[in-house]
Structure formats: structure tokens, C-alpha cells
Amino acid sequence: MSTLHLNNNSATAQRLPMIQTGQALMSLRDSGYSLPTALAEVVDNSIEARANRIQIRLEETVEHGKKHVHRIAISDDGEGMDVETLHHYLVIGYSTRWMRRDTIGKYGVGAKLAALNFGRRIDVWSRQSADNPWRHVHFDLDEALREEQQEGAGAVGIDAPQIAEIPDDFGALLPKGTGTLVVWSRVDRLEQGRVTATFDELLVDVQKELSRIFREYIDGGIKLDVNNKALLPHDPLFLMKGTWAEEVLNKDPREGDEAPFYQAQTIADEPIKIRGSTVRLRITLYPEAVTRSRGKGGDKLANKLRIPENQGALSFMRMKREIAYTNVPRILPSGAQDPDRFIGIEVAFNPELDDFFGVRNVKRGVEPHGELRDKIRERLARHIPQARKMLQERWGIEIVKRKAEAGEHAPINEALKEADKTMPKSRAPQIPENEAQQELARLAKDTGHDSSEEVKQQYIERIRDLPIVLESVDIPGKQFIDVQTINNQVIIRLNTRHRFYREIWKPLSEIGESEAGSVSGDDAVRSARRAVEGLALMVAAYGKAISLMDEPHQYDDLTGFWGQFVDTLMGKVRDIT
Numbered sequence: 001m002s003t004l005h006l007n008n009n010s011a012t013a014q015r016l017p018m019i020q021t022g023q024a025l026m027s028l029r030d031s032g033y034s035l036p037t038a039l040a041e042v043v044d045n046s047i048e049a050r051a052n053r054i055q056i057r058l059e060e061t062v063e064h065g066k067k068h069v070h071r072i073a074i075s076d077d078g079e080g081m082d083v084e085t086l087h088h089y090l091v092i093g094y095s096t097r098w099m100r101r102d103t104i105g106k107y108g109v110g111a112k113l114a115a116l117n118f119g120r121r122i123d124v125w126s127r128q129s130a131d132n133p134w135r136h137v138h139f140d141l142d143e144a145l146r147e148e149q150q151e152g153a154g155a156v157g158i159d160a161p162q163i164a165e166i167p168d169d170f171g172a173l174l175p176k177g178t179g180t181l182v183v184w185s186r187v188d189r190l191e192q193g194r195v196t197a198t199f200d201e202l203l204v205d206v207q208k209e210l211s212r213i214f215r216e217y218i219d220g221g222i223k224l225d226v227n228n229k230a231l232l233p234h235d236p237l238f239l240m241k242g243t244w245a246e247e248v249l250n251k252d253p254r255e256g257d258e259a260p261f262y263q264a265q266t267i268a269d270e271p272i273k274i275r276g277s278t279v280r281l282r283i284t285l286y287p288e289a290v291t292r293s294r295g296k297g298g299d300k301l302a303n304k305l306r307i308p309e310n311q312g313a314l315s316f317m318r319m320k321r322e323i324a325y326t327n328v329p330r331i332l333p334s335g336a337q338d339p340d341r342f343i344g345i346e347v348a349f350n351p352e353l354d355d356f357f358g359v360r361n362v363k364r365g366v367e368p369h370g371e372l373r374d375k376i377r378e379r380l381a382r383h384i385p386q387a388r389k390m391l392q393e394r395w396g397i398e399i400v401k402r403k404a405e406a407g408e409h410a411p412i413n414e415a416l417k418e419a420d421k422t423m424p425k426s427r428a429p430q431i432p433e434n435e436a437q438q439e440l441a442r443l444a445k446d447t448g449h450d451s452s453e454e455v456k457q458q459y460i461e462r463i464r465d466l467p468i469v470l471e472s473v474d475i476p477g478k479q480f481i482d483v484q485t486i487n488n489q490v491i492i493r494l495n496t497r498h499r500f501y502r503e504i505w506k507p508l509s510e511i512g513e514s515e516a517g518s519v520s521g522d523d524a525v526r527s528a529r530r531a532v533e534g535l536a537l538m539v540a541a542y543g544k545a546i547s548l549m550d551e552p553h554q555y556d557d558l559t560g561f562w563g564q565f566v567d568t569l570m571g572k573v574r575d576i577t
Contacts, residue, residue: 025141028092031113035195035202036209038114042074042182043214043224044321045111049078049180053223055173058206060199067199068191072119072184077175080128083135086161089124090139111182116141119184125166130177136164142186207231208306211244216320234306236315236325237284237344238264248304249289262287264344265390268383272375277353279372281379284344285387291342293411294395295576302341310344312336316357316366317348323359324366331373333381338575343387347376407447408509409470411576413463419572420467423565428485436486440464443491446473472496504534 033041039056046054059071081089092112115122120141125134137158144156166174170181189195196202207226211218215233218224219240224231234244241261249262264284272279285291290305298308312332316324327336347368349357356372368376407413440460444450449459463469468490475482475495482493494501507527511519546552546559 025116025144028113029116031117033114033117034209035118035190036206036213038117039072039074039206040210040213040321041110041114043210046074046076046078046180047214047217047222047321049076049080051076051078051179051222053077053175053225055225056206056210057173057227058199058203066191068187069199069202070185070187072187073170073173073181074183075170075173075175075179075181077177077179080178080180081126082128083161086124086126086135086137087158089126090122090137090158112139115182115184118187118189120186120188121184123183123185124180125164126180128178133163134166134181135161137161203227208234208244212236212315212325213322215240215243215322216317235344236306236310236313237282237346238262238286238290239266239282239284239344245290245305248301262289267343267387267390268379270379272372272379274353274356274372274375277350279353279376280346280348281376282344282346282348283380283383283387285390286342286344288394291391291394293398293576295411295415295574297338297341307341309341311338311341313345315344315346317346318354318357318359319350320348326366328367331368331377331380333384337388339388339391340384342391343384345380407449408472412573413466413469415573415576416468416470416569417466419569423568426485426488426490428487430487439484439486439491443469443471443493446493447471468492470494472501500534500538504531 043054043056054074054076057073058069059073060067061070062068063070090112112122121138123136123138125136127134137160139158148156166181170183173181190202192198196205203226207229210224210226211231212234214222214224214231215235218231218233219235219242232242232244232247233240238245246262250260264286266282266284268281268283270281272281286307290302290307292301296302302308312327312335313325314328314331315322316326332340351359353372356370357366357368359366367373437460440463441450441456443463444456444459447459450456467488470492472494474497475493476497477495478498480495480498480500482495484491484493494505496502496506508531511524511527546555549555
């Protein structure tokens, strides 16, 4: 084996710097922050500085024909920084709270890496008294790269704070007394279409995320504004008052009425002891105004309430500040299920348990592990099935209530209304309006909605705009369905006397309305087998009926349309009964 000999006088034997600062900072720009989590790092510092109001402003401009955010400013009315702290503010690794376990931050890297993740220059002004001048420090990445390349240049550094006036265009953000202003400029990673399609979407995303991350502080009275919009707390547990969701649900309250408070039902609120410390686990089932009825977890209201993103998500709260809102693999019993979007889960802990949660310097990737994970998983396995069962029971009661008021098939009739919008329209000839009214009145009588003139008219109004109306009625004889077209409306009567309805339709409906676990496996298997038999016999009977026609081929279009519409409707309508 040969031996490498180095000349101690050669350049390779000289002591080298551990870090090439400029190049290292270029690499650290890819720390993986989203814009909301990056901004949250600066908000953390404002909260630690005892700020009562924090303002964030995103500024958009057009460059080379493309819109992008070019500058971001964050101001607060906190205590401000003295000269020494301000001088060190932009030093990566420096923190007045370094590795403390009683504060939000402890690593001294978050706010710096967050800024560099999006911009190439950081400016900071701060003062500790309204009588004192503003002092300023800055770091410019491009300046640092040029400085580092100069022969004989020393280490890249931060110049001492200087008295400096704040540019006039930040005047609206400045506190009257003490405080701090942080500006990220030459932002080069927020052009239109890169993170979101539009500036407005980016703004909404920032507002949404920050309102959830800092919900405890906003609820406690700290004001957090994004582009002049005061944020309301977004509570994924639905336990707080005055939230974003409450505003959505009370969009059109009657004048003079006190807005109702929609509070979730607490399923669990219990401590988990681990190595002398305590983790708090809270699980809630969302209020009825949110859960409503089965099949509405992804509609317009659900999206406004941010329900779909909650499916299987756990909110991890550290020092009352959310550091992760995420799905944790294999921690929920049977995995994340659709109904879980209506279940809130929060895990709260203090910094002494950081190691158990894998807390990192960029506050991402939080996940309990080891002994703690086992304890959380055990409790979730106990409480989540309970919450799921309660939700199914609630939906079952809602279905029974709606069916009692509007008929057995009310949910599917409403679903068919939406599905029919993209389907071919009826070719049936039009009939006079008075005849149409008489036919609807006859249907009201057939379905038992004729106990009074008021009840009859309410029923007619409810079904008038439905393109397809399916009802179960008593029809003499062996006819299973009766199809009638009334102008652009299709009325379908199912015969409750028919063997298919009695032996298949009705028993399956009763099983579908039963509580989970209340139907024996034998009963479910027998019903499923009979249902498959019945469906096969129904198709066979249809073929047999066609064969009796003088010209069977004239029904080819009917058969084709029937198959097409079965496929279309099954793709559009599901989970509504």
C-alpha cells in the first residue's frame, strides 16, 4: 500500500475553514420551508418579544411579464432589541434562548433560514424606546458570495447596527413605540404558478396556515394581520369561540340575533405520562352543523371549513404553538378513513419532550416515537373507533329524520339532482302546467303527503325542481316500477308490494341504517347473497321481457342508455344514504 506524504509547507497542509459561508448559505436556502411556516419563524420571535400586534405584508410586482412576490415585511410592537442582540440577530446559531426548554425557539436558526429560503436579502430595524432611533442590520447573500470570492477576504460577517431611517413605504407597518421590522427582499421563489396559481391563493394559504399555527395566541388576544386582514383562530378541534369556522357557519345571521357557538363534542381529554413529563391528548367529534349528513365531507361548505385536509391529521402543539399538522403513518386504527375528517386530534407537549417527538431546528417532520408513540397509539385505538361510531349513529339519526320528513329516497333524490346536470335531458313531450300539477298532487297522495293542504304543497315544492324523483309506493299487481315523465321531470314509483322490494330492497336499506356492529355477520352474508341473486334475476327478467317484444331490436337504444346511465350515476353518486 502506498503512503501519501504531504509537504507541511504546501497549501493543502494549511488549516481550512470548516464552512464556505456563501456556498453553505446557498445550500441552506433549500431548508424545505413553506411560506407560512417560514413566516411563522419570525412570528415566534415577535411573540417571544411580548408583541401584542404582528403585521405581515406580502408585496406583488410584475417582472418580465410574470407576477411574483418580490418583498415581504413583518413588523411587531414587541420590546425590540438592544444593540448587541440586534447585531447578533442574523447570525445563524445565535439565540438569546439557545437550547432553553421554556421558550418557543431554542436553536437560533429558524428566522434566518426561513428568510433565505425565499429571499436573498434580509433587513432588520429595531428599537427599545419610542425616544430612541431605529437601528438597522442587514445580510445580503449576493454581497456575501462576492466577498467570499475576493482574495484574502476574511469570514463573511454582519456589520454592526447603524442608526438608519426606515423607508417611507413601511410607514403603515411601524409601531409607534418599541418594536421590530423584518424585511425579506429580492424574493425569487414566489413567482406566480410556482407555489400557487395566483397571488390571492398564496395569500389565503398564508392566512389559513398562520391562523391555525398560532390559534392559541390569537384566541388569547394577540393580533396577527396578513395584508390588513386580521386573522381569526382556526381551531381543528372546534372548541374555541370566535373562530374562522364560526364566521363561515354564521355567514348570514339574522340581524339582532346572537350568533350561535358551534362546539365539538369532546371524546377524550387525558394526560399521557412519559419520563416525568405530561403529554395532553384531546380528541373531538365536530358539531352537527359541520358533520351534517353522510357524503358532504367534500362539498363547498366542507372546503370552506377546511374539513378535507383534516382527514387523519394530528395537530402537534408545542408551547401552545402548532409545529406540525400532519398524518402520522400507522398511528390511527385501520388507517385514516373518510369520516376521520370530522374528528379533531391534538397532541400538546412542552419542550422537555422534544426528543420524544423528533423536533428539529426547522420545526418539521414531528412524529412521536418509541414509548410515547405506543402510548398515543393505544389511546387512539380506544377513542377513534368510539368517535367513528358516534358519527355513524349521528348520520343514521339524520337519515331517519330526513326520510320521515321528505321520504325514503330523499337523500338520493337530492344527489341525482346534482348528477343530472351533466346528463342528457328528457325528450318526452311537454304537458300543460295544470296537468303537471295534478300529477304531482297524485304523487303526494301516493306517498302519504296529503294529510293537509299545507303538507301537500310543501311536498310538491320540495320535489318540483328535482329532475328525477324516486318514491316507494303501494301499487297493486306485480309491476315493480312505474315510470312517468312530467315535462322535464322523471317520476319513478317503486312498488312496495313487489317481491324484490320486500326481500331485497327493504332488508338492505334496514341494514344500511343500522349501527355499525349491530348486524350479525350471518345476517349480512345472507342479505348480500340474496341481493346478488336478486340483481342477477332482475337483469335476466329484463332480457326475458325484451325477448317477448315483436321487434326486440327496437329496444337496443333503451338498453344502451340504461347501461350508460347506470355507469354514470354510480360514478357521481355514492355514500349519501
